[in-house]
Amino acid sequence: MTIAQVIFYLFAALAVGGGLGVVLMRNAVYAALFLILSLLAVAGIYILLASEFLALVQILIYGGAITVIFLFALMLTRVADLSESLIGAQWPLAAGASALLMGLLATAVATSDWPGDAAGEITSIPFPVLGEALFGQWAAPFEIASLVLLVALIGAIVIAREEEGE
């Protein structure tokens, strides 16, 4: 086994283990902490695929910002002491459905012929090239994405705000 393979399987196991923790943990705060583990492991996979920029974005936005929002939401909605109501009664059915979905996806992956399997080097994209593409060729989607973020920001404030009448 080469070093790259060891790293891949290590991070893949961490990501899947973290994902299992997210969906199985009886304590909501532990589930949020397992989500951080899973997201950081995915960042490691990105580095393995020579996408350092995306790994940094993943750690900053997912590992930092989004999980902190989750922990704040858990704190504000006080669910940590309601642990028995976290998992619904229909979990065997859901487990069967998701296992079936995973089997289908894995079969599709295994039986398909993927192009570029024997591709040579995975080249790392330099940050300046990525930035030029993002602000040149992809400028319109970039602007729309910033608009979406602005709308989400305003919307979140309006929705979560305390009204005088309440």
Add this chain to the structure above:
Amino acid sequence: MEEARSVAQQIPLEHFLVLSAILFSLGVYGVLTRRNAVLIIMSVELMLNAAAINMIAFAAYTAPDRFIGMIFAIFIITIAAAEAGLALAIVLRLFRNQGTANVDEVDELKW
């Protein structure tokens, strides 16, 4: 000569796709079983991450010089951030109005 081989030759593309499929299925399971709205959104984040892994893997293996998959993944993360902020604001509002974040108890569509 082991070291001279690239990552692409050591790990087939399928392994990344299977990892992504496992994470996506875990997310589906979480969305179906979790009863707390915050935990459902956490499972949705798992599914979004699985999709992003797919994008990156295809970008790296099939068109490494055009990195369109990377751009897509950046937009996925942007949308995920917006989605998490908005959804958690809605959950907070729900909790304030109904006193619960349990989706089984919130089935009236109006109040």
